[in-house]
Amino acid sequence: MIADLAALPSDALRSELLAPNGPYTSLEVLERTGSTNTDLAAAARAGAPDRTVLIAEEQTAGRGRNTRTWLSPARAGIHVSVLLRPAEVPVARFGWLMVLGGVVVRRVVSGLCGVDAVLKWPNDLLVGPGRAKCCGVLAEAVTGANGPAVVLGIGVNVHQRADELPVGPGGLPPTSLALQGAECLERDRILVELLRELDIAERRWREHGGDPVRSGLLEEYRQVCGTLGQRVRVELPGGGGGTRFLHGVAEDVDDDGRLVVRAADGSTQPISAGDVIHLRPATHPE
Structure with a gap:
């Protein structure tokens, strides 16, 4: 300082x-x-x-x-x-x-x-x-x-x-x-x-x-929003107090402020809460 x-x-x-x-x-x-x-x-x-x-x-x-x-x-x-x-x-x-x-x-x-x-x-x-x-x-x-x-x-x-x-x-x-x-x-x-x-x-x-x-x-x-267009991993709360992961491309922010992520199978999921990590292409699982 x-x-x-x-x-x-x-x-x-x-x-x-x-x-x-x-x-x-x-x-x-x-x-x-x-x-x-x-x-x-x-x-x-x-x-x-x-x-x-x-x-x-x-x-x-x-x-x-x-x-x-x-x-x-x-x-x-x-x-x-x-x-x-x-x-x-x-x-x-x-x-x-x-x-x-x-x-x-x-x-x-x-x-x-x-x-x-x-x-x-x-x-x-x-x-x-x-x-x-x-x-x-x-x-x-x-x-x-x-x-x-x-x-x-x-x-x-x-x-x-x-x-x-x-x-x-x-x-x-x-x-x-x-x-x-x-x-x-x-x-x-x-x-x-x-x-x-x-x-x-x-x-x-x-x-x-x-x-x-x-x-x-x-x-x-x-x-x-620099997240849009990025390949991301989203850490979400899972059952039993664990964590589950969503991988995909961040496509949009909807009218409710949720991040819309498109998974590899083409489905989309809106995320209202979760830790989002920007991924380099090589780190994204196929």
């Missing part, structure tokens, strides 16, 4: 992002916490308002999908969670917010940071020619006195060295924006762009009742 990394300018972030100048209602920057998602979920249950933002300089117990951890040295990355209360959207569509978060962070990493990036279904951001992981997205539904909500958490590796990055799930190589030669490594600039793009995308999705087709979310996701 680069020494003497600058702290996030919390006052400047509030000035740019909080109403009336920005779209958010509350923003706090913590020096250190276990998990911004855990903290903000508790605040949501206690009645925190829509578009509350929580940022941490360091996470000691960050969480990803399937109870995985997401850790980072102090001031090396971005750890941000946003509380969203899309009252106009059926709860059944709340799951699309994880997809939306992935699409948004890909826009920023590709645009502002100038790093080639694609999404691995459903929400891993893979960057560079080696398709290494530098970002994770986690959306968690929360119910409290003020009704249902979603806490959307995004973690981005920005300044980490290679020896500070744990190997990801499925053997995904880890990386950071610094290791990829990103054009922008200023965490405050990345955060502002990320939160502004998130506001734009989430408002459009919300205005269309969370419909991924009418809002354009599904089409954009298909365009940037």
Whole structure:
């Protein structure tokens, strides 16, 4: 990690992002916490308002999908969670917010940071020619006195060295924006762009009742999903607590957000949950 990394300018972030100048209602920057998602979920249950933002300089117990951890040295990355209360959207569509978060962070990493990036279904951001992981997205539904909500958490590796990055799930190589030669490594600039793009995308999705087709979310996701067209192995829960495997080609993402895989016998199977591993052609069993 680069020494003497600058702290996030919390006052400047509030000035740019909080109403009336920005779209958010509350923003706090913590020096250190276990998990911004855990903290903000508790605040949501206690009645925190829509578009509350929580940022941490360091996470000691960050969480990803399937109870995985997401850790980072102090001031090396971005750890941000946003509380969203899309009252106009059926709860059944709340799951699309994880997809939306992935699409948004890909826009920023590709645009502002100038790093080639694609999404691995459903929400891993893979960057560079080696398709290494530098970002994770986690959306968690929360119910409290003020009704249902979603806490959307995004973690981005920005300044980490290679020896500070744990190997990801499925053997995904880890990386950071610094290791990829990103054009922008200023965490405050990345955060502002990320939160502004998130506001734009989430408002459009919300205005269309969370419909991924009418809002354009599904089409954009298909365009940037690097899993489509890949030969894949999907690890699925099997009977008796075991694991079963599906091999095939990832052909589409359907209107419910499921990955559609075509097996060797020509049959298709939609996958709503499971670990997807991209395979080189030579490793795919005939």
